[in-house]
Amino acid sequence: MVREQGPFKHSNPWPHIAWITVAAVSIASFLIGFLVLGRIQQNGPALGGWAALCRAIGITADRGPASEPQPPQRTPTRIAWTQDTLARIGSGKEQHGAFVALSCAACHGEGGVSSSALFPTLAGMNAAAIYKQLDDFRSGKRVWAAMGAIATALSDQDSADVAAYFAHRPSGLAPVAGEGKPRGGRSLRQRDPAIRLVFAGDPERGIPPCAACHGPDAERLGAPALQGQHAEYIERQLAAFAQGVRQNDINEQMRVIAHELKPSEMHAVAGFYGTAGEHE
Amino acid sequence: MQRSSRLALFHYWVAFAVFLPAALLGAWQMLVRSPLPAPLDDSAAYYASVTLHGTAMAYVVTTFFIMGFGYALAATSLARPLRGMTAAWIGFAICLAGTLMAVVAILAGRASVLYTFYPPLLASGWYYGGAFLLIAGSMIWVVLMILNMRAWKRDNPARPVPLPMFAITATAILWAWSATPTLIELGGILLPRAFGWSDLIDASLARTLFSVTLHSIVYFWLMPAYIAFYTLVPLAAGGRMYSDTMGRLAFIMLFVFSLPVGMHHLLMDPEHGSGFKFLQSFLTFLVVLPTLLTVFSTCASLEIAGRIRGGRGLLGWIGALPWNEPMVLAVGLSLVMLGFGGFGGLINMSFAMNAMIHNTSWVTAHFHLMFGGAVVIMYFAIAYEMWPRITGKPLRSKTLARAQLWLWFFGMLITTIPWHIAGLMGQPRRVAAFDYADPLLARMGPLVVISVIGGVILLASAILLIVILARSHFGARVATEPLGYATAVNPPIRLPPALNGFGLWNAIVAVLMLLAYGYPIGQFFFMKPHSVPAVAVTGRPDSSRQP
Numbered sequence A: 001m002v003r004e005q006g007p008f009k010h011s012n013p014w015p016h017i018a019w020i021t022v023a024a025v026s027i028a029s030f031l032i033g034f035l036v037l038g039r040i041q042q043n044g045p046a047l048g049g050w051a052a053l054c055r056a057i058g059i060t061a062d063r064g065p066a067s068e069p070q071p072p073q074r075t076p077t078r079i080a081w082t083q084d085t086l087a088r089i090g091s092g093k094e095q096h097g098a099f100v101a102l103s104c105a106a107c108h109g110e111g112g113v114s115s116s117a118l119f120p121t122l123a124g125m126n127a128a129a130i131y132k133q134l135d136d137f138r139s140g141k142r143v144w145a146a147m148g149a150i151a152t153a154l155s156d157q158d159s160a161d162v163a164a165y166f167a168h169r170p171s172g173l174a175p176v177a178g179e180g181k182p183r184g185g186r187s188l189r190q191r192d193p194a195i196r197l198v199f200a201g202d203p204e205r206g207i208p209p210c211a212a213c214h215g216p217d218a219e220r221l222g223a224p225a226l227q228g229q230h231a232e233y234i235e236r237q238l239a240a241f242a243q244g245v246r247q248n249d250i251n252e253q254m255r256v257i258a259h260e261l262k263p264s265e266m267h268a269v270a271g272f273y274g275t276a277g278e279h280e
Numbered sequence B: 001m002q003r004s005s006r007l008a009l010f011h012y013w014v015a016f017a018v019f020l021p022a023a024l025l026g027a028w029q030m031l032v033r034s035p036l037p038a039p040l041d042d043s044a045a046y047y048a049s050v051t052l053h054g055t056a057m058a059y060v061v062t063t064f065f066i067m068g069f070g071y072a073l074a075a076t077s078l079a080r081p082l083r084g085m086t087a088a089w090i091g092f093a094i095c096l097a098g099t100l101m102a103v104v105a106i107l108a109g110r111a112s113v114l115y116t117f118y119p120p121l122l123a124s125g126w127y128y129g130g131a132f133l134l135i136a137g138s139m140i141w142v143v144l145m146i147l148n149m150r151a152w153k154r155d156n157p158a159r160p161v162p163l164p165m166f167a168i169t170a171t172a173i174l175w176a177w178s179a180t181p182t183l184i185e186l187g188g189i190l191l192p193r194a195f196g197w198s199d200l201i202d203a204s205l206a207r208t209l210f211s212v213t214l215h216s217i218v219y220f221w222l223m224p225a226y227i228a229f230y231t232l233v234p235l236a237a238g239g240r241m242y243s244d245t246m247g248r249l250a251f252i253m254l255f256v257f258s259l260p261v262g263m264h265h266l267l268m269d270p271e272h273g274s275g276f277k278f279l280q281s282f283l284t285f286l287v288v289l290p291t292l293l294t295v296f297s298t299c300a301s302l303e304i305a306g307r308i309r310g311g312r313g314l315l316g317w318i319g320a321l322p323w324n325e326p327m328v329l330a331v332g333l334s335l336v337m338l339g340f341g342g343f344g345g346l347i348n349m350s351f352a353m354n355a356m357i358h359n360t361s362w363v364t365a366h367f368h369l370m371f372g373g374a375v376v377i378m379y380f381a382i383a384y385e386m387w388p389r390i391t392g393k394p395l396r397s398k399t400l401a402r403a404q405l406w407l408w409f410f411g412m413l414i415t416t417i418p419w420h421i422a423g424l425m426g427q428p429r430r431v432a433a434f435d436y437a438d439p440l441l442a443r444m445g446p447l448v449v450i451s452v453i454g455g456v457i458l459l460a461s462a463i464l465l466i467v468i469l470a471r472s473h474f475g476a477r478v479a480t481e482p483l484g485y486a487t488a489v490n491p492p493i494r495l496p497p498a499l500n501g502f503g504l505w506n507a508i509v510a511v512l513m514l515l516a517y518g519y520p521i522g523q524f525f526f527m528k529p530h531s532v533p534a535v536a537v538t539g540r541p542d543s544s545r546q547p
Helices: A013-040 A049-056 A083-090 A094-103 A127-139 A145-153 A156-167 A193-199 A231-243 A253-260 A263-276 B003-032 B043-077 B085-107 B125-155 B163-194 B203-236 B244-257 B274-285 B288-308 B316-320 B326-349 B361-391 B398-424 B445-473 B503-526
Strands: none
Touching (some): A013 A049, A127 A145, A127 A156, A231 A253, B003 B085, B003 B361, B043 B361, B125 B163, B163 B503, B244 B503, B288 B316, B288 B326, B361 B398
16 A cells, blocks of 8 residues: 555455445436436326436426416516616616706706605616616506606617616615614514514515615615605505506516505505605 | 644634624524514614624634644644645635625625525625635645645555544545535626626526535534544543544545535425436435444444443443543534434435425524534534643633533524424524514414523523633643544554545546536536526625616
């Protein structure tokens, strides 16, 4: 045993024993896992050898359309968060966006800071959220008086540009930032329904915390930051989701949540976001 | 103080300095998710805290402790100065810098991804950068362990490598295999996304890479405990090691069978076929073999010691053991927890049974019992054994040390047994808020409260540990024996090369990894594009290109 021998030299018994053991274990588990179990572990009739093998390596055969009749498909929005969508939003040019935004100021205020509770503040809103809403107005997935016509007049690039412009306007919505300092009472033990719903939700009714997507500490792609938004506007949107008047939430999450909220809770939550982010 | 001793001591300091605050966070987390009133009950803070607790305990404490243990072991078991001291200090500095980066990112609330690197959850680049540095820095330790063993073999061609050195080198090589996929995931997928160089993330590939690390890392943590079972426990008990060859075999089998098995962490994931999941479940079962060998061998070593000390009859030797030695007490408590935890583990790794307990508190309870219990209690015993020998300042009181071990043992059982049961009832893990008014959750309430009591006991034990080490540190210096290792009943004189090196075993691991992960990882490179947008959990990821 002066020098270590290479793994493939068969002059001492150890490599032999080790390789044979490993080969036996591997072959046995491959046979069981890929052929035997694949064939018999089905709810339906046993699979053939080839189908079982495909299933074992993760290629399932049942990828075709279901044969049962399906209800007509209804898509809530044309936007999906694909590479292309993100790249298009990322290509927005603020300078041109400022030009496009001239036509927004009448309702949404100078620089996107709305003074009317009828119109949302856009300054500081996530560009992806603005871009998506514009596309939804254009395609008629979301309906509101003048916005459909205005959005139709905008090109795709205009939408991305104006979204980039408003996203970078100051003194509107409070920026979403991870907050380091823990604060007591942001849990289900909280008595104040607004703070409880915003930070802990209501698991019993399947309501996730608003803050998980809309800030103040966290955000989710496509969800607008709410801190500093007009309370009345938020409350009206919640009611619209609850009544099914507004249906452009991609995964139906806002319709489900709003449906579970009592009117008093909508008011309280909207009030929380409306006042908590008030800017001097 | 020897230079390598100072090196080991610095590593231990970092490990235990991180351990205490992390234990405090753990106790607070138990309280927040219980029905009891809790200070600072902020769900966001809970997730940040879980991230910090997990990162600290699983990555920082372990890596620093094992590196320090390895340096001390190499110097003492080879009985010559450690080679590559400068590189070792550089590695220490890199690991420390990485730790600080990660901790700052978590405390800033920008990395609450719950300490696993599972996209599409995405944390700040500082967190991933810190983790990358911590792991990359530990690779210097890996290289040094291998080089020191090689150099010794070259200088002592006719002698077998001492078992402690052989085992710690197995640990180092295991860690190199284990950590590489996560380094690739961090460097190739997570960091580019966190720095905004890409918008999408290949979540399936990233999860698969992380799963390779996620199981073998557990054996990286476990190995020092097993090294203590074989080489330190028999000596502390006043006997001899039952079999040197069995030790080598156990370490080799742990190395080989802990790697191609990580997919049992992905049994519920859709991106892999059932065949590979079964294959890796099957291989996972083989890890039971070296564990049973070790339990047998450790008991046999203890029996030898007990009989030398005058124990008679079938079980009389147990009473004759020196239970007042912290190391002997720790091995007894550790084996009990290993037994409980091991049976739970059989369920986690089973392809079919796993579905019952997937993502429930059962899983958290299991790894706390195995790692936090069976393994960490041996870390304590190792610290009690090594600290005095490194500093020359003995423990002031072994009674206090025994009390600390007992507290940890009972604390861990009181925490984890109800936790297991709550998991079986379906309580999800990693959730900050439970509405215990819900009839479905109401019956879990009392169990969670018992777990909180266990958590407080564990915290008390953690504080006691630091007190004991500090008391020793500020005590008087006395001449102490250098660290010794148990000799086997039949010390090895000639060994087959396969039991004295890792060439053969590396080749076998390479083949097994190719079989187990070749297709599962390879498929992502010829499948249609399937990446998804990453989900930044708190705030915006730093300098991200997020629109």
